[in-house]
Amino acid sequence: MPGEVPCPPVVTEKIEGIPLYLIPKAIAEQIKQKRESVFLIRVERRFNHRYTVIVESRDEHEERVKQEEGDAEYQG
Secondary structure (H helix, E strand, C coil), rough: CCCCCCCCCCCEEEEEEEEHHHHHHHHHHHHHHHHHHHHEEEECCCCEEEEEEEEEHHHHHHHHHHHHHHHHHCCC
């Protein structure tokens, strides 16, 4: 809408290119940083036995969902 200020992009911790044996350590480090605010931890397999760990807090998750809903309304 005209005059509407766009929301800043959500900054979610995303660690790429992690080998399988280091996933627990990467998750533990993120939990130490974010503490009780951790809401979602996703591990995605990439190429050559490498993984991506994505850690979101509740606030980051809610903001990402709002942005995705806004994008869906804009496209629809």
